[in-house]
Amino acid sequence: MQKADLRTVTVTRYITPLREGGSLPALTEADDDFKYVLKFKGAGHGVKALIAELLGSEIARALGFKVPELVFAHLDEAFGRTEGDEEIQDLLQASQGLNLALHFLSGAINFDPVVTEVDKFEASKIVWLDAFITNVDRTFRNTNMLIWHKELWLIDHGASFYFHHSWTNVEEKAKTPFSFIKDHVLLPRATKLQEADEYCRKLITPGKIKEIVSLIPSEWLQWQDTDETEKEIKEVYTQFLTTRLEHSEIFIKEAENARKALI
Structure with missing residues (x-):
């Protein structure tokens, strides 16, 4: 069985919030040119929600289920300063550093x-x-x-x-x-x-x-x-x-x- 491992990407573009999620995840693009659903450590339950996402998803993958690739997603300090929505800007500022993202399944x-x-x-x-x-x-x-x-x-x-x-x-x-x-x-x-x-x-x-x-x-x-x-x-x-x-x-x-x- 393949050993669990995650890549790290840097988020380059905030595309749109996904408001159906209570913690306000977002569709983003990273420096590998792929789109990701980004889960923010600055949201509601903070890093504990990210830990749950990481552990739950990788256990599911180990059981053979299809799960979108997870990556660690780095948000740099300057990211989001031009964001007009105050709530989203606060979320981005509170999430500087390492977050978690899922590969976006376009058309799912x-x-x-x-x-x-x-x-x-x-x-x-x-x-x-x-x-x-x-x-x-x-x-x-x-x-x-x-x-x-x-x-x-x-x-x-x-x-x-x-x-x-x-x-x-x-x-x-x-x-x-x-x-x-x-x-x-x-x-x-x-x-x-x-x-x-x-x-x-x-x-x-x-x-x-x-x-x-x-x-x-x-x-x-x-x-x-x-x-x-x-x-x-x-x-x-x-x-x-x-x-x-x-x-x-x-x-x-x-x-x-x-x-x-x-x-």
Whole structure:
């Protein structure tokens, strides 16, 4: 399996805000001439949303799902000074340095479960992923999936790992059943959760978890609300995921029960 790794680009042009996103992401262009959807560290949940996006997306990729390429996106100090919108200018100024961006899938359309039927094993694996990373944001209201070139792509994992907004009782939170899975858009199709658990646990090993967590850049770990070092913060994410993996039967049972309640 290919080792997790991210390129770094410099943002050269702010094209337009994507106002459907609560954190005001934007369509941008970088110095490699590609367009990206940029997630700003100066937005609502700050670097923690970027960490969730990074970890969630790369775990999804390790499971074999199609996920737009992620890159670290550098915003330099002068960027955005000519921006006329005061809210956007403030966001750009607060986001100087390293941000996160997803390769823009031009022409992609939002996934509609009424139009596109997802394979039951594939649906079960996606439900497993979102229960594992505690992603509250893949619902009928907001599927966070795209159809591009007739294939299913997963996007937007920034609402995952919500434990890190309180940063307490991590061991206990790693063993939670994740009741929000009842709202998952693909839960009705997820009839093969046990098979998905067996499949995913072979790919997401403790070693793979460490490798993905190691991608978090130092710049995102300078937290003002903790005395923990960068290494200690990374260890918390590693422990959360490792513990959750070891006790996957807890969230699998919750998903199965939620699915039965739908029928």
